[in-house]
Amino acid sequence: MSAEQVQEERIRKLNDRPAVPGDYVLYWMQQSQRADYNHALEHAVRRAEELNRPLVACFGITDRYPEANLRHYAFLLEGLAETHRLLARRSVKMVIRRGPPEEVARELGRRAAFLVCDCGYLRHQKAWRAHVAREVPCGVEQVESDVVVPVEAASDKREYAARTLRPKIHRHLSKYLVEPEQAIPYKSSLALPIAGLEAEQLEDWASWRNFPADPSLKTVSPFFRGGATAARETFEEFLRGRFSRYPANRNQPQTDDVSHMSPYLHFGQISPLELALRVTRLPPSLQQGKDAYLDELIVRRELAANFVHFTPDYDAFSCLPDWARRTLDAHSKDPRNPLYGPEQLERAQTHDPYWNAAMVEMKVTGYMHNYMRMYWGKKILEWSPSPEMAYRTLLALNNRYFIDGRDPNSYANAGWIFGLHDRPWGGRSVYGTVRSMSAAGLERKCDIDAYVRKVERLAREAGESECG
Numbered sequence: 171m172s173a174e175q176v177q178e179e180r181i182r183k184l185n186d187r188p189a190v191p192g193d194y195v196l197y198w199m200q201q202s203q204r205a206d207y208n209h210a211l212e213h214a215v216r217r218a219e220e221l222n223r224p225l226v227a228c229f230g231i232t233d234r235y236p237e238a239n240l241r242h243y244a245f246l247l248e249g250l251a252e253t254h255r256l257l258a259r260r261s262v263k264m265v266i267r268r269g270p271p272e273e274v275a276r277e278l279g280r281r282a283a284f285l286v287c288d289c290g291y292l293r294h295q296k297a298w299r300a301h302v303a304r305e306v307p308c309g310v311e312q313v314e315s316d317v318v319v320p321v322e323a324a325s326d327k328r329e330y331a332a333r334t335l336r337p338k339i340h341r342h343l344s345k346y347l348v349e350p351e352q353a354i355p356y357k358s359s360l361a362l363p364i365a366g367l368e369a370e371q372l373e374d375w376a377s378w379r380n381f382p383a384d385p386s387l388k389t390v391s392p393f394f395r396g397g398a399t400a401a402r403e404t405f406e407e408f409l410r411g412r413f414s415r416y417p418a419n420r421n422q423p424q425t426d427d428v429s430h431m432s433p434y435l436h437f438g439q440i441s442p443l444e445l446a447l448r449v450t451r452l453p454p455s456l457q458q459g460k461d462a463y464l465d466e467l468i469v470r471r472e473l474a475a476n477f478v479h480f481t482p483d484y485d486a487f488s489c490l491p492d493w494a495r496r497t498l499d500a501h502s503k504d505p506r507n508p509l510y511g512p513e514q515l516e517r518a519q520t521h522d523p524y525w526n527a528a529m530v531e532m533k534v535t536g537y538m539h540n541y542m543r544m545y546w547g548k549k550i551l552e553w554s555p556s557p558e559m560a561y562r563t564l565l566a567l568n569n570r571y572f573i574d575g576r577d578p579n580s581y582a583n584a585g586w587i588f589g590l591h592d593r594p595w596g597g598r599s600v601y602g603t604v605r606s607m608s609a610a611g612l613e614r615k616c617d618i619d620a621y622v623r624k625v626e627r628l629a630r631e632a633g634e635s636e637c638g
């Protein structure tokens with residue numbers, strides 16, 4: 171494949187070292203956990219060809235991933251097993267080892283002629299890559315493949331809101347919204363004697379049960395199964411049936427007229443580029459849905475990447491805009507009635523059946539409809555002793571229960587509850603001028619009782635699958 175086929179704005183040198191004599195080119199997979207629509211992988215294939223080396227991919231499974239628990243690991247392992255097999259079909263050996271990702275990459279990087287890694291925007295993901303780039307003897311390049319428009323190509327600063335990022339993204343779409351070419355590695359690495367876990371070992375779930383991650387949470391496999399195949403099946407089903415109702419129903423939590431792609435996007439098991447291209451090819455009669463979906467998938471999602479990339483304290487209350495912190499602070503002594511602590515909230519024991527249903531949905535399925543996430547978050551702000559405590563509680567619950575938690579979207583949307591990427595609204599107790607939401611609004615705008623019944627059914631299904 172030619173140099174132009176991975177756009178140069180996606181590629182960043184992480185050190186100044188050249189290629190060195192080595193046994194293979196190493197693709198250290200961490201964020202883009204997939205075998206296709208993966209610019210980092212394609213770039214690594216090209217580097218391997220240039221250097222006349224086989225390509226080896228590696229992945230380190232740490233049992234200390236920040237805030238990860240068994241439901242996250244189950245989803246991760248399901249996806250990795252499939253990626254392992256798909257890469258083998260492309261003659262690429264995938265070496266999966268238990269250990270800190272940066273240590274696994276460093277160890278295998280010692281024998282590499284060149285190292286290519288993918289891109290993550292969170293603090294620890296950046297730190298891991300910087301560590302590997304410092305420690306390995308060869309050149310290291312990072313390739314950004316989990317956004318349609320590379321973050322710094324879209325903007326060189328933290329954006330105020332979707333409305334300021336949108337035109338910048340649209341300016342670049344024709345350049346980046348293109349099918350990446352898939353190259354065939356010209357040398358197989360499958361016979362290289364490098365120890366790692368096989369796909370079957372990843373799927374042997376019983377052997378992972380003693381993983382020192384929080385065991386108190388159940389996996390959510392009955393609702394979400396990890397991997398690219400599951401992602402594509404779910405997406406195609408959405409496009410065939412529910413997509414035509416997306417514009418009307420995406421704020422209707424009693425329906426399921428949304429794509430459920432966020433867990434797969436979070437783990438990089440599906441590429442946003444693949445989803446976006448698939449949507450652009452739908453017939454013009456679905457234009458309203460196409461525009462609405464692409465705005466969420468590209469503009470809203472990449473606003474979150476922009477926020478996390480340009481905001482060092484993206485997970486702290488201090489990241490909020492000044493106006494929002496000032497108004498919340500001015501109302502921090504307003505009486506809270508009711509007032510709930512984190513444990514009561516986590517047990518879904520509030521007076522509000524709608525909020526409790528939302529909490530149950532996230533606990534049993536690992537997912538929650540976007541409209542309920544907004545309501546759920548706003549009420550945590552309203553019912554907690556202080557805005558700072560509300561912010562901490564919200565993020566902790568979000569990242570513990572959602573499979574798509576711990577994502578740039580988690581931090582940008584937690585922030586949105588407290589005014590980030592939004593503007594001041596009419597003043598209210600506790601919220602100040604931060605936008606509020608009410609149960610009466612839910613009752614007016616959607617069939618909220620049907621949502622409560624839907625969650626009761628999901629909870630029953632979860633219970634039945636446990637017995638089975």
Ligand SMILES: Cc1cc2nc3c(=O)[nH]c(=O)nc-3n(C[C@H](O)[C@H](O)[C@H](O)COP(=O)(O)OP(=O)(O)OC[C@H]3O[C@@H](n4cnc5c(N)ncnc54)[C@H](O)[C@@H]3O)c2cc1C
Nearest residue numbers: 428429430431432466467470471540543547575579580583
């Ligand atoms: C308080 C709160 C917490 C949230 N926490 C998370 C989180 O931890 N992880 C997460 O991925 N999303 C989070 N979101 C954003 C949004 O709710 C989910 O991305 C969306 O519900 C995922 O469902 P879907 O894939 O079916 O969405 P669809 O409506 O089918 O949208 C397709 C894709 O567009 C993107 N998208 C949709 N809505 C948003 C949005 N508001 N902001 C950014 N991107 C969006 C997502 O990548 C999504 O998968 C949160 C929202 C709120 C209000």
